[in-house]
Amino acid sequence: MGVSDLLSLIGLFLAIIAFLDSSERKFILNKFSNRDFFLVSLYLILVNYLIFYQWWTNQIEFLNYFEFEGFPNTNTWAYFISIILIFWFLYKIMYAYFPNENKDKVLQFYKYLIAKKEYQSLFSYIEKYDFKKLRSKKVDSFQVILLEEIIGNKLFLKETASYNFFFIIELLNTNDNKVLENNFIYSQLTDQNSYTLMNIESPNQSFFKLLFHNDEFFLKSIDHNLRHNMSDLILLNKYILKFYLFTSQKKIVENTEVIENVFLKIIELKKIHILNKYFSNFSKTIVFDNNNSDSFASLFDLIVNQLNQSLIVFENNEELKFSFNIILDFSLNHYEKPYLKTKVIQSLTTKIDSENFIEFRKSLYECWRKSKKENESFNNNIIEKISNY
Structure with missing residues (x-):
């Protein structure tokens, strides 16, 4: 390794550093400690000494005692040390x-x-x-x-x-x-x-x-x-329901606030087509939770209350009949399942004597009558009770 090689190596490092932007240069320098910079300084001194070794031996005669027959010459040692330094630099920058x-x-x-x-x-x-x-x-x-x-x-x-x-x-x-x-x-x-x-x-x-x-x-x-x-409120509600159904049945029973907030936002926007999608999505999502009657009841009861609230806000708008048909079909389907039967009855009839549920009773009864879906048990346990008020 000669002087030109050393200058080429130094020039290469300077070119790489110049190619980096100021932020990256500043960041890479943080990879090196004060001791590292000291070692690099020693390297430069050592390599310069090895490259100019012949000149040094002419000036200081006793340096000849450090020469051994069969060993690589000083330029070769300078080359080996330079290769080691290059790999050390790569290690410090990429891995250390x-x-x-x-x-x-x-x-x-x-x-x-x-x-x-x-x-x-x-x-x-x-x-x-x-x-x-x-x-x-x-x-x-x-x-x-x-x-x-x-x-x-x-x-x-x-x-x-x-x-x-x-x-x-x-x-x-x-x-x-x-x-x-x-x-x-x-x-x-x-x-x-x-x-x-x-x-x-x-x-x-x-x-x-x-x-x-x-x-x-x-x-x-x-x-x-x-x-x-x-x-999108429908997608957001679907995401929330999936979260509660995924994590814990207990959380569904205890935490309906966030679901209620989505519903209130839809009411605030006063868009019935979104509301119908909301109830459709809600009923489909509850299907996945049939195995736990407590969480099913909590969500189903929430649907009933929200549907009643929708009637009050939208003054029994005819477009809401779509939502009632969804809930009616949903109720009939799950009524046939013994472990959910009681929950469906409770959700649909617990509050029917309340003045606040007058329009709800009327709408549910009307949907049931028009659908012509005969289910004697459902009729006796729910529809008759509703029609008596």
Whole structure:
């Protein structure tokens, strides 16, 4: 290896560094500690010494004592050391993690990218250089700050919501970090371009598991979604029902607030065609929960109350008869199943003596009479009771 080779090598490194943008240059430098820079300085001194060894031996005679017969010459040693340095550089840049002394600088760099709104670059850096370390079960204070203040940053999660989904899910599988978890849930359910809302008809079960332990943020996120008209209400309701049916029967019985909020939003919009779709979708979804009579009863009773409320708001609009036919067919079908029979009777007749359910009784009876569906038991247990008021 001669002087020209050394200059070519230095020129190559300078060209690579010049090719990188300022942010990437700054980031890569954080991979090297002060000790690393010291070692590089020693390398340059050593290589220069080996390349100019002949000159040095002419100046300092005792250096000849370090020459051994059969050993490679000094230029060859300079070449070997240069090759080792190149591989060391590649290892430091591509595989080595940040030295402890530079971790604060890395955090400041990440915060700088957030301030500059360079979210995609930040995501690329974290995915490439931090992901493996973050997935390990042992995380230090640096990783905790990284999870909460950088990756868990609300703006970062919002701006990357369309493509960060599986990355964050993987992190949460090995890191129990509530700040990241809560902000991730909120971003996925309140950003129109998020992976979750873009694929709302194909729910992710891992995300459902996160929602299961975060009722508060689930309700908060859906409320924000509804207030800002971010999702198709029918699809959103289907998603909510699938979540409750997937996670826990108990949750269906105890948590109907979020379902009720979707219904109230439809009422607020005063669009009956959406309301009819809502009831149709609702009844179809409950079918999947037949095996648990408590949750079935809770949802079925909610349908009855909502349908009655719809009649009051829309003043018994004829278009709502479509919804009544859906509920009537649904009731008759499930009435035939012994373990649901009592639940259907209770839901349809418990409140029939209430003044608030006058129009409901009339509409249900009228639909039943026009449908000409004869079911003696259903007639005796439900229709006769309704017609007596």
